[in-house]
Amino acid sequence: MTSDLVALISELKKQEAIQLTERRLTAGEDPLKILDDARRAMQIVGRRFSDGTYFIPDLVYSGKILGEIAAMVKPGLPQTPQARKRAKIVIGTVAGDLHDIGKDLVTFMLDINGFEVFDLGIDVQPQSFVAKIKEVRPEIVGMSGFLTSVYQAMKDTVDAIDQAGLRDTVKIMIGGGVMDDEVKRYSGADAYGADAMAAVDLAQKWTGVHDDG
Numbered sequence: 001m002t003s004d005l006v007a008l009i010s011e012l013k014k015q016e017a018i019q020l021t022e023r024r025l026t027a028g029e030d031p032l033k034i035l036d037d038a039r040r041a042m043q044i045v046g047r048r049f050s051d052g053t054y055f056i057p058d059l060v061y062s063g064k065i066l067g068e069i070a071a072m073v074k075p076g077l078p079q080t081p082q083a084r085k086r087a088k089i090v091i092g093t094v095a096g097d098l099h100d101i102g103k104d105l106v107t108f109m110l111d112i113n114g115f116e117v118f119d120l121g122i123d124v125q126p127q128s129f130v131a132k133i134k135e136v137r138p139e140i141v142g143m144s145g146f147l148t149s150v151y152q153a154m155k156d157t158v159d160a161i162d163q164a165g166l167r168d169t170v171k172i173m174i175g176g177g178v179m180d181d182e183v184k185r186y187s188g189a190d191a192y193g194a195d196a197m198a199a200v201d202l203a204q205k206w207t208g209v210h211d212d213g
């Protein structure tokens with residue numbers, strides 16, 4: 001049954017995937033197993049995109065399927081120690097960039113790992129990051145970007161946080177297609193993460209919250 005869900009999601013069969021998720025939840029299966037299948041299916045979708053089997057609309061559609069399955073599964077997730085602690089993370093795709101599929105995956109993974117995530121969306125101006133940091137006082141800020149043209153926006157955002165006197169209050173991670181450790185150094189962020197699990201690992205390390213409690 002497990003591999004069926006992986007196949008259905010990765011073949012973009014939304015209705016069947018949702019029905020199977022429903023059946024598995026009703027049968028009392030561990031929601032985390034369902035999420036793990038969804039994650040594995042998304043890896044297959046990513047590979048199919050890279051090898052030219054899938055195209056952008058497929059990628060966007062797979063994100064929608066993931067979102068629906070996540071919404072169905074979430075209420076049944078166990079209250080883990082980190083869920084009780086709820087460290088806060090403000091995240092957004094930086095100014096000038098409209099890519100949100102990767103950011104949404106990161107947001108989703110942080111959320112199900114117990115962090116309280118405030119997603120500012122796409123094309124987020126530095127001052128919007130600053131305003132949200134002042135409002136919710138997060139421990140962590142995440143910046144996503146997929147274009148080389150937004151390296152500067154990453155740096156401008158870190159600078160704006162600094163100028164607002166908030167730099168010492170947050171750890172800043174960056175990620176997204178063209179980001180790497182060099183952009184991290186250029187922008188003044190604290191870390192670069194290659195994928196959603198790296199974002200979770202960084203957040204857990206910085207807040208001292210781990211799976212084993």
Ligand code: B12
Pocket residue numbers: 046056059060096097098099100101102103105106142143144145146147148149173174175176177178192193194195196197198199
């Ligand atoms: C889908 C897509 C689009 C879609 C976006 C839809 C959407 N809602 O996001 C659309 C069609 C709108 C689009 C538009 C454009 N795009 Co585009 N797009 C892509 C594409 C094909 C896939 C990106 C994606 O979503 N991948 C899926 C995610 C899940 O993969 P992932 O990167 O592995 O995700 C992980 C990491 O990124 C990481 N991560 C992400 N964010 C964060 C944040 C933190 C804090 C951390 C730790 C980790 C992290 O975790 C994710 C999950 O594991 C890429 C090509 C590619 N192969 O990457 C081009 C690409 C990014 N686009 C590109 C370009 C040029 C454009 C346009 C300028 C095209 C144009 N001429 O109009 C516009 C720009 C619009 C804008 N201002 O943003 C270029 C960028 C080139 C460059 N070096 O700058 C690319 C690389 C294509 C190419 N090879 O030329 N695009």
